[in-house]
Amino acid sequence: MPGTMLEVEGLATGYGAVEALKGVSLHVDKGEIVTLIGANGAGKSTLLMSICGDPRARTGRILLDGQDITAKPTHEIMRSGVAQSPEGRRIFPRMSVLENLILGAQAAGQDPAPQLPKVFALFPRLEERQSQRGGTLSGGEQQMLAIGRALMSRPRLLLLDEPSLGLAPLISRQIFAAIRELNEREGLTVLLVEQNANQALRLAHRGYVLVTGRITMSGSGAELLARPEIRDAYLGGGH
Amino acid sequence: MTAPGKAGRLGAALLDAAKAMLVAFGLFVVMVGLRTDVSSSGALLLRTRWMDVALLCAAVFVLRLAMALWVRPRLPAAGSALLGTGLTRAGLLFGPALLAVALVLPFIPGIGRYELDLGILVLTYVMLGWGLNIVVGLAGLLDLGYVAFYAVGAYSYALLAQYFGLSFWICLPLAGILAAFWGVLLGFPVLRLRGDYLAIVTLAFGEIIRIVLLNWVSLTGGPNGISGIPRPTFFGLPFSMSGGPGTFAGFFGLEPSPSHRVIFLYYLILGLALLTNWVAIRIRRQPIGRAWEALREDEIACRALGINITNTKLTAFALGAMFAGFAGAFFATRQAFISPESFTFIESAIILAIVVLGGLGSQIGIAVAAIVMIGGFELFRDLDEYRMLVFGAAMVVIMVARPRGLVGSRAPSVLLGERRRIDASLVGEGRG
Numbered sequence: 001m002p003g004t005m006l007e008v009e010g011l012a013t014g015y016g017a018v019e020a021l022k023g024v025s026l027h028v029d030k031g032e033i034v035t036l037i038g039a040n041g042a043g044k045s046t047l048l049m050s051i052c053g054d055p056r057a058r059t060g061r062i063l064l065d066g067q068d069i070t071a072k073p074t075h076e077i078m079r080s081g082v083a084q085s086p087e088g089r090r091i092f093p094r095m096s097v098l099e100n101l102i103l104g105a106q107a108a109g110q111d112p113a114p115q116l117p118k119v120f121a122l123f124p125r126l127e128e129r130q131s132q133r134g135g136t137l138s139g140g141e142q143q144m145l146a147i148g149r150a151l152m153s154r155p156r157l158l159l160l161d162e163p164s165l166g167l168a169p170l171i172s173r174q175i176f177a178a179i180r181e182l183n184e185r186e187g188l189t190v191l192l193v194e195q196n197a198n199q200a201l202r203l204a205h206r207g208y209v210l211v212t213g214r215i216t217m218s219g220s221g222a223e224l225l226a227r228p229e230i231r232d233a234y235l236g237g238g239h
Numbered sequence: 240m241t242a243p244g245k246a247g248r249l250g251a252a253l254l255d256a257a258k259a260m261l262v263a264f265g266l267f268v269v270m271v272g273l274r275t276d277v278s279s280s281g282a283l284l285l286r287t288r289w290m291d292v293a294l295l296c297a298a299v300f301v302l303r304l305a306m307a308l309w310v311r312p313r314l315p316a317a318g319s320a321l322l323g324t325g326l327t328r329a330g331l332l333f334g335p336a337l338l339a340v341a342l343v344l345p346f347i348p349g350i351g352r353y354e355l356d357l358g359i360l361v362l363t364y365v366m367l368g369w370g371l372n373i374v375v376g377l378a379g380l381l382d383l384g385y386v387a388f389y390a391v392g393a394y395s396y397a398l399l400a401q402y403f404g405l406s407f408w409i410c411l412p413l414a415g416i417l418a419a420f421w422g423v424l425l426g427f428p429v430l431r432l433r434g435d436y437l438a439i440v441t442l443a444f445g446e447i448i449r450i451v452l453l454n455w456v457s458l459t460g461g462p463n464g465i466s467g468i469p470r471p472t473f474f475g476l477p478f479s480m481s482g483g484p485g486t487f488a489g490f491f492g493l494e495p496s497p498s499h500r501v502i503f504l505y506y507l508i509l510g511l512a513l514l515t516n517w518v519a520i521r522i523r524r525q526p527i528g529r530a531w532e533a534l535r536e537d538e539i540a541c542r543a544l545g546i547n548i549t550n551t552k553l554t555a556f557a558l559g560a561m562f563a564g565f566a567g568a569f570f571a572t573r574q575a576f577i578s579p580e581s582f583t584f585i586e587s588a589i590i591l592a593i594v595v596l597g598g599l600g601s602q603i604g605i606a607v608a609a610i611v612m613i614g615g616f617e618l619f620r621d622l623d624e625y626r627m628l629v630f631g632a633a634m635v636v637i638m639v640a641r642p643r644g645l646v647g648s649r650a651p652s653v654l655l656g657e658r659r660r661i662d663a664s665l666v667g668e669g670r671g
Contacts, residue, residue, distance in 0.1 A: 054542055078545025090540035092533050096651040103533050106526040107544035131651060153545065 004066070005030045005157050005189040006051070011060035013050045020046040022213040023060065028157070028191050033183050035192040035200040035221070038210035044193040045087050047210070048159045051191075052084055053077050065156065079108045083155035087162050087193075089146040093135025097126055100134050100145055104152030112152055119148040122178055140171035147178070158182075160192045164199065172196070176203050201225045252307035256300045263299040267292045334603045341509055345502045355501050359508055359573065361613045363566055366512035368593040368605040370562030373519055375591065376600035377528065378555035379535025381438040383587055384425070384445025388418040388560035390452060390582035392567020397465040397577055398458070407471040411568050418564025419557040421448075426556035430549055433538065445587055453579040464578025471572045473503060504573050511569060515562045516602055522558075524652045531555050532652075589613075596637055598644025607645050611637075 006028040014020045020043045028034045038044050049055065051062055053074040062070045069077050078084070083104075092100050101119060105112035120127040123144040129137060134145060143163055150158060160179065164172035176199055182188045194200035201207050201221040209217040209230065217224065224230055272292040278284040344350060344358055367389065374382045395414040399405045405413075425444050429437050452459045459465065470478065472487075479486040482495035493499070522528040530551045533541050541548060571577050593612050597604030615633065619626045637645070 052543065073547075074542050075545045075547040078543065084543040086540060086543045090537050090543070092536035092540065094536060094649060095529075095532060096653075098653055099529060099532075099651055102653060103529050104544055106529060107533070107541070107546040109545075149544070 003030050004028070005032070005064070006191065007061075007063040008047075008051070009061045009063075011047070011050060011062065012058045013046065013055050014058065015055060020055075020213055021050065024210070024213070024215055025060075026208050026215060026218070028189055030189055031183070031187045032206065033179070033190045033192060033204045035194055035204035035207045036210055037194055037197040037200055037207060040195070041212070042210045043213045044210055045161055048084060048087075048161050048191070048193055051077075051159060052082065078153070081154075081156035082159065083108070083150035083153050083157075084159040085143075085146040085150040085161060085163065088165065089139075089142045091134040091137075091142050091145050091149065093133065095134055096131050097134060097137070097145055098130040100149050101126070101130075101152050104149035105154075108153035110153050115152050115154055119151055122151070122182065123148055140167050140174070143167060143171075143175055144178075147175070151182075156189060158188055158190045160190060162193055162195060164194065164196045172199065179203065197230065198225070201230075249308070252304055255307050256304040259303040260296050260300040264292070264296050267295050271295060337603070337606060338513075345505055352498065352501060355498075355505050357614065357617055359501075359505050360617075361609055362505070362508040362512050363570060364590065364593060364613050365606050365609040366508065366515050366566045367563060367590045368597065368609050369512065369515040369519055369602065370559050370566065371590050372594050372597075372600065372602070372605055373522075373531070373562070374555050374559035375594050377519075377523065377535065378531040378552065380429075380552065380555060381434065381441070382556075382559070383438045383442035383584075383591065384448070385441075385559070385563060385590055386582045386584070386586040387425075387445040387448035388422060388563035389567040389570065389586065390448055390579070391418045391421050391560075392564030393571040393577045393581070394452060394459060394465070394567075395564065396568035396571045397468045400469050401465060401467075407469065407568070407572050408474070411565060414568035415561040415564040418567065419561040422556040422558075422560025423553050425560075426553040430552055442584070442587075445582075445584060449579050449582050452582070460578075462578060462580075464576060464580075465571075466576040468571050468575045468577065470500065470575060471503070471507065478503065504569075508566075508569055508573075511565050515565075518558075518562075520602065527551070527554060529652065592634070596634065596644055598641075598646040600649055601644065601646035604644055604646030 004027050008024060008026050011024045012019065012021050024043070024047060026034070026036075036044050036047065046055070050057055053069070053072060057070050060070070061068060064077075064080060064082065067080075069080065072080070092103070095103070101116060102112045105115055125141055126144055126148055129141065134142065137145060143165075147158075147160065147163065150160075163175050163179070167175065179190060179192070180203055183190055192200055192204060201224050204221040207219065207221050207224045208215050209224070217227070217230070219227075272288055274286045274288060276284045276286050341358075341362075345355055367385070371382065371385045374380050374385070392414040395417045396407065396410040399410045399413060400407070425441065429440050432440060453461055455461070472478070476485065476487040476490050478500035479488075480495050480497070482488045484490065486495070487493075487499055487503075488495040523532070530541070530546050533544070533546065534548070534551055534555075538548065541551070570581070574581075589612065593605055593608045596612065597606070597608035611633075616626070616630060619629050622629055
C-alpha cells in the first residue's frame with residue numbers, strides 16, 4: 001500500500017528551557033515498521049509524545065495520513081487513528097485486565113466488542129488473566145496489556161515506547177514476534193522506540209538514529225545494523 | 240518459641256515502649272504539664288502538673304508494651320485478614336440489611352425524635368460522603384474544600400426562597416445546578432494540579448466561599464446567617480399543626496403531629512442519599528466513570544489513550560459538587576437557619592475522613608464509616624471533653640487494623656465469566 005502514514009518535518013520541542021528535539025524530520029510509510037533508536041535522553045520518548053501533542057511542537061509540522069495534526073488537542077489526535085503504548089507501560093494497576101482493555105477502546109470513543117477477541121487472540125495470556133488486577137500481572141504480561149490496550153482503539157498508526165524495557169530476553173522476543181505478526185497480518189503501521197537496537201533493527205523495515213535531539217543516521221534495518229558506528233551512536237554518540 | 244527469641248522480643252518491646260513513652264513525654268510536658276490560670280488578682284499564673292504527666296507517660300509505656308507483646312503478634316496473622324474477608328463477604332448481605340433497617344427505622348418501636356434526628360444527620364453525611372467519593376474515591380482528586388459546595392447549595396436555597404419565594408422542590412435542582420457550576424469554576428484553575436497542590440487550592444477555595452458568605456453582609460446576612468428558611472412541604476402540603484384541609488395531616492386524615500415532618504425529612508434525605516448512591520454506581524460502569532478511575536490510576540496513560548482530561552476532571556468536580564448542593568439545600572430546609580459557621584473546614588475534614596475510613600471508592604464502607612463517625616460522636620457525648628480523645632483513638636485503631644479503610648476491595652465494573660473480588664490487602668499500597 002503506497003503512501004505516507006506519518007510525516008514529521010523539522011519538529012522542535014522541549015520542556016521549559018530544555019530543548020529536547022532540535023528539528024527532527026522523519027516519515028513512516030503505510031504498512032511499515034520504523035524504529036527509532038538512541039541512548040537515554042536522546043529525545044525518543046519526547047518525539048513519540050510530541051506526535052501525540054504533549055509536549056506540543058514549537059516549530060515544524062506533523063502530518064498523519066496527509067492531515068496536519070500539529071495543533072490538534074491530544075485527545076483528538078488519539079481519536080484519529082493513533083495509539084500509543086507509553087514508556088513504562090502505565091497500565092491501570094487497580095483496574096482489571098478487562099477494564100484496562102475496554103478503556104483503551106472507550107477512551108477513543110470506540111466500541112470495545114469487535115476488537116477484544118483479536119487482542120485476546122494475539123495475547124492469549126490476557127484472556128486467562130482478564131479478571132485479575134493490572135498491577136498483579138508480571139512485567140511481560142503488563143507489556144502485553146499495554147500493547148493490547150493501545151490496539152483496542154483500532155489504530156492506523158501504533159506508537160510503541162520501549163516495549164522490551166525491563167523484560168527477560170525470552171519475553172521481549174515474544175513481544176517483538178507479536179509486533180511482527182500484527183504488521184504482517186493486519187498491515188499495521190508501527191513506529192517503535194527502542195534501546196535494544198539490535199532486536200529493533202532486525203524487526204524494522206527502516207530505522208532512524210536519534211542523538212541528543214537530532215537524527216544522525218537513517219536507513220533500512222539491515223543497513224543500519226551493518227554499520228560499525230551504530231553501536232557508538234546508540235550508546236551515546238558524540239565522541 | 241525458644242527462650243532467647245522470647246527474651247529478644249521482650250527487650251525489643253521494652254525499647255519500643257520506652258521510645259513511645261519518650262514521645263508521649265515530649266508531647267505531654269507542654270500540653271499537660273504546663274497550664275496557665277488567671278489568679279484572683281487577674282495576673283496570669285503558671286501552674287505545673289508533673290504528676291499528671293508522669294501518670295500519662297506511665298500509661299503510654301504500659302499500653303505500648305502490652306500491645307507489642309500480646310496484640311501485635313496476632314493482629315496481622317489472624318485479625319486483619321479475617322476482618323478483611325469477613326467484611327467483604329458480609330458486605331453482600333450487609334448492604335441490603337442496612338438499607339432495610341434504614342427504610343423501616345422511623346417505625347421501629349423505641350425510635351424517638353432524637354434517634355430520627357440523628358438518623359437524618361448520619362444520612363446527610365452518608366450522602367456527602369458518597370458525593371465526595373465521586374471526586375476523591377473515583378477520580379482521585381483530593382478535595383479539601385468540599386464543604387464549599389454544601390454551603391453553595393444551602394445558601395442557594397435560602398436566598399432563592401427568601402428573595403424570590405421559590406419552594407423547596409424548585410430550589411432543590413437549582414441548588415444542585417448552582418453547586419455544579421461552582422464545581423466547574425473550581426475545576427478550571429486546578430486542572431493541572433494533582434495531589435498535595437490540588438488539596439491546598441481546594442482548601443483555599445472552601446475558605447474563600449465561607450469568608451465571602453461571612454463578609455457579604457448585605458446579601459447573606461454575614462455572621463448572623465439567614466433564618467426563617469421555609470420548611471419543605473409534602474408536594475405542596477405543608478406540615479402544619481393546625482391540621483386544616485390544606486395540610487399534610489388534614490389531607491391524609493391524620494392526627495397532626497410534629498413527628499410527621501421529621502419522618503418526612505428522614506425519608507427525603509434517605510431518598511437523596513440513595514439517589515447519590517445509585518448515580519455513583521451506575522456511572523462507574525459508564526465510559527465516563529471508567530475514565531475517572533483511569534484518571535485516578537495514571538493521568539499520563541489517560542492522555543495516551545485519548546481521554547479528554549479537562550472534561551473528565553470537570554465532570555467529576557461538577558457531579559460531586561451537585562450532590563453536595565442537594566445536601567446543602569436539604570440542610571437549609573431542615574435547620575431553617577444557616578450561617579457560615581456550619582461550613583467550616585472541619586466539615587470538609589469529617590466528610591473526607593468518612594470517605595477515607597470507609598475505604599476509598601467503596602459505597603457500603605462509606606455508609607458504615609458515616610454511622611461510626613457521626614453516630615459514634617453522638618454516642619460519646621457523655622464523655623464530654625474526652626470525646627475527641629476517644630474519637631481520635633478510635634480512628635487510629637481503625638487505620639492500624641484496616642489501612643485501606645473498612646472496605647478496601649474494589650469490584651471490577653465489567654466481567655466476562657465468574658465474579659471475583661481482589662482484596663486490597665493482597666496487593667501493595669498505591670500501585671495496586
